[in-house]
Amino acid sequence: MIKGLLLTGLLLFGQTQCSAEPSWDLLDEDCSDITDWTDGDAGNGVSEVSPAGQFHLYISPAASGSYAYRTRDFGSFPTTYTVEIKVYHDVLGTVANTDYAQFEFHKDDLRFQFRLASDGLFVHDGAAWNEVGTNLVQTGVWQTWRFLITGTTPLSATVDVYLNGVLQISGVDCSNTGTFTDGRVDVLQFGYTVAAENHTDWIKIATGLYPPDLRRIIFIQ
Secondary structure (H helix, E strand, C coil): CCCCCECCCCEEECECCCCCCCCCCCECCCCCCCCCCCCCCEEEEEECCCCCCEEEEEEECCCCCEEEEEEEECCCCCCCCEEEEECCCCCECCCCCCCEEEEEEEEEEEEEEEEECCCCEEEEECCCEEEECCCCCCCCCEEEEEEEEEEECEEEEEEEEEEEEEEEEEECCCEECCCCCCCEEEEEECCCCCCEEEEEEEHHHHHHHHCCCEEEEEEEE
């Protein structure tokens, strides 16, 4: 006999714990119109909207010093915030060969940077690029990444990384400090040795920390 039907993110003996979805109050960009993003392509890099309505960056042909680049300054970042992107890679190379996609989110004194490459997801800790997880990045499939960035005083920051709604790793050092343009978002595709190519369906940023809200239908017998 069915005693209950619950829509929940986490069910514990009839009790639910569920995180609300963010309002994406800082940026909610579906990437179908990038006329308000500044074009900074170099060499053989091209940034455009694809026929399918996605942010499309590619290098053709591959060449040293070439990258596709768009940037936007929306205002100001808080110390603690959530970023989500949905991205598809046709072709990627390695970080060592500078054939990767890169995303940057700038507070005035603290910047969150990560790279997506065939050899993994890399996060900058202020001194070096460090791989997060093991071979998380794939080509030929859409992947939704969510990053929960927690800044502290004195200046430091950590990030929790979710892929397709599943926590991969928490508390990763991302304390990249300096003097930056507050509120600036950078999206790049590098292709020095490989004609790399990516599509970004959306970029979203919200004030506060929001783990993915995984909803399930669970029957209690």
